[in-house]
Amino acid sequence: MSRYACDSINKIAPYVPGEQPGDRSYIKLNTNENPYYASPRAIQNITEDALKNLKRYSDPECSALISSIAKYYAIDNDNILVTNGSDEALAFCFRAYGEAGLCYADVTYGFYDVIANLLGLNVRHIALRDDFSIDPSDYYGSERTVVIANPNAQTGIALSVSDIEDVLLKNRDNVVIIDQAYVDFFGQNAISLVGRHDNLIVVNTFSKSRSLAGARVGFVVANKDLIADIKKVKNSFHPYNVNTLSMLLAKGAIEDDEYFKESVAKIVRTRASLVSGLKKLGFRVLPSSANFVLASTPLMSGEELYKVLKMRGILVRHFNDARIADFIRITVGTDEETKALLCVLNQILEEK
Ligand SMILES: *Cc1c(COP(=O)(O)O)cnc(C)c1O
Numbered sequence: 065m066s067r068y069a070c071d072s073i074n075k076i077a078p079y080v081p082g083e084q085p086g087d088r089s090y091i092k093l094n095t096n097e098n099p100y101y102a103s104p105r106a107i108q109n110i111t112e113d114a115l116k117n118l119k120r121y122s123d124p125e126c127s128a129l130i131s132s133i134a135k136y137y138a139i140d141n142d143n144i145l146v147t148n149g150s151d152e153a154l155a156f157c158f159r160a161y162g163e164a165g166l167c168y169a170d171v172t173y174g175f176y177d178v179i180a181n182l183l184g185l186n187v188r189h190i191a192l193r194d195d196f197s198i199d200p201s202d203y204y205g206s207e208r209t210v211v212i213a214n215p216n217a218q219t220g221i222a223l224s225v226s227d228i229e230d231v232l233l234k235n236r237d238n239v240v241i242i243d244q245a246y247v248d249f250f251g252q253n254a255i256s257l258v259g260r261h262d263n264l265i266v267v268n269t270f271s272k273s274r275s276l277a278g279a280r281v282g283f284v285v286a287n288k289d290l291i292a293d294i295k296k297v298k299n300s301f302h303p304y305n306v307n308t309l310s311m312l313l314a315k316g317a318i319e320d321d322e323y324f325k326e327s328v329a330k331i332v333r334t335r336a337s338l339v340s341g342l343k344k345l346g347f348r349v350l351p352s353s354a355n356f357v358l359a360s361t362p363l364m365s366g367e368e369l370y371k372v373l374k375m376r377g378i379l380v381r382h383f384n385d386a387r388i389a390d391f392i393r394i395t396v397g398t399d400e401e402t403k404a405l406l407c408v409l410n411q412i413l414e415e416k
Contacts, residue, residue: 068253070182070236074180075364076178076182077178077181077325078177078178079174079178079311080095081095081131082095082176082379082381085379087362088377089377090374090377090378090379091266091377091378091379091397091401091404091405092177092288092379092395092397093378093379093394093395093396093397093401093405094379094380094393094395095277095381095395095396096272096354096355096356096383097271097272097395098248098272098273098274098275098277098279098331098355099186099294099331099396099397099398099401100275100325100327100330100398101275101329101397102113102274102275102279102313102316102317103274103275103316103320103323103324103325104315104320104323105207105316105317105319106276106312106313106315106316106320107316108204108316109312109313109315109316110200110309110312110313111239113364113389114308114312115307115309117308118308118309119407120215120308121304121313122307122308123275123308123311123402124299124303124304124305125385126146126195126311127141128311128315129146129281129311129314129315129318130144130146130283132315132318132319133146133283133318136318136319136321137255139255139258139259139285140288140341142288142291142292143258143285143287143288144283144284144285144291145283145284145291145294145295145298146181146281146282146283146305146311146314147281147282147284147298147305147306148280148281148282148302148305148306148310149176149269149271149280149281149282150243150267150268150269150271150282151179152236152280153177153267153268153282153283153284153294153307154175154179154211154241154243155179155183156284156292156297156298156301157171157209157239157241157265157267157284158176158179158180158183158185158209158294159297160294160296160297161182161238161239161241161265161293161333162180162185162209163185164207164208164209165185165186165187165188165207165209166180166185166186166187166188166199166207166208166209166210167187167188167189167190167203167206167208167209167210167211167304168187168189168190168210168211168212168213169189169190169191169192169198169212169213169216170190170191170192170387171192171196171218171219171385171387171388172191172211172216172218173213173217173218173243173245174217174383176211176365188206188208188248188415190202192216192219196219196221196350196358196387197219198212198216198221198223198226198390200223200228200230200315200409201230203231203234203235203240203383204230204231204235205233205234205235206238207237207238208238208239209238209239209240209241210231210240211228211243212228212231212240212241212242212243213242213245213246214228214242214243214244214247214250214254215245215246215247215249215250215352216258217243217245217246218358218383218388219350219358219388220246220250220350220351220352220353220354220356220358221350221351221352221353222250222353224252225252225253225256225257225292226252228242228246228251228254228257228310229257229261230382232257232261232264233243233261233262234313235263236263237291237331238263239263239264239265240252240261240263240264240265241265241266241267242265242266242267243366244266244267244320245267245268245269245271245272246272246273246353246354246355246356246364247268247273248269248273248337249272249273249328249331249332249353249355250323250353250354251353254266255268255285258285258286258287259316261287261364262287262289262290263287264286264287265284265285265286265290266281266284266285266286267282267284268280268282268283268284268285268385269281269282269283270314270317270318272355273324273327273328273331273355274317274318274324274335275291275327276310276313276314276317279310279313279314280306280309280310281306281311281313281314285336287370299353300391301305319326331355331396333401334354334396334402335355335357335396335397335398335400337399337402338357338402338406339357339395340393340401341350341406342357342359342406342409344359344396345353345406345410346361346362346363346413347359347360347361348360348361354394355395355398356393356394356395357393357394357396358388358391358392358393358394359391359392359394360391360392362416363411363413364412364413364416365390366383366388366390366391366392367384367389368381369383369392369412370392372384372412373392373405373408373409374410374411375411378404378405378408380392380393380394381393381395405411
């Protein structure tokens, strides 16, 4: 740190992203990226003309992309705001609605604490049940802005849309943010509730199911008055928040539904074989509706297993948070990657 940094910056604990190492090639199952490329339609949108057009600012309204998203979900353009990844969407929403305080699960996406801390917001952490599921009734009448990742980050466990609707009905005077980073691997999308609930904000990303993590595109879907609030924050922070190439990529990706459905279906199938393979090896596996699973073995600590796997060329994620320290989080990769992982795990456990 420099001697110029202010106290509040010195105290910040920033988000720690999963490793992106360059020292050797790994089977990379640590950051919930999609193992498949983005749709060819997305990639074909990056033409020479598109590159030349970079001399112009990007469209601050993201109109073309918003029209494609609106068509896909059968909603209006003014129900949508596009952001630089969904992390930016979360930051804008926390800025717009966080002053009344926030509440979210004790085990969830680590970025929530980071951004709440940066913005100086008060947070109430609500414990998951012993089986790591969310009890929706814990969020009734919260009088704070509610944030629920669904499926939940780190656990992969999902709430049904009807459970979410109950949370919305029991929080008429505050906003409920549903972070749907993994929703396409689950299938019950809360965007269907936006027309009926003016307190619902749904945060979405192109990073996971649409294979565009590096393009940084997210979007918010909500009632048009909420979108107007969030847009005000966006235009006070970064009016040209999404670059032209990323908009073109995202537009191509959402217009290619056939490719999207196929790659999601492949991941869901591979998830099932990963889960059954892990269970055969004696792992406890939480029931996942996402593109990752949280798994633990009585034979080794989560940290030790993470380290041994890394030495053997496989990267997974381990979290130090007390409640999930026994587990490793494994991203669902290709079938080949999954076979390789199960084979290496088998060897490691046999050596124990
Ligand atoms: C990956 C992830 C995000 C962030 O996605 P970006 O759009 O890449 O910023 C948000 N929320 C959760 C729960 C995630 O897992």
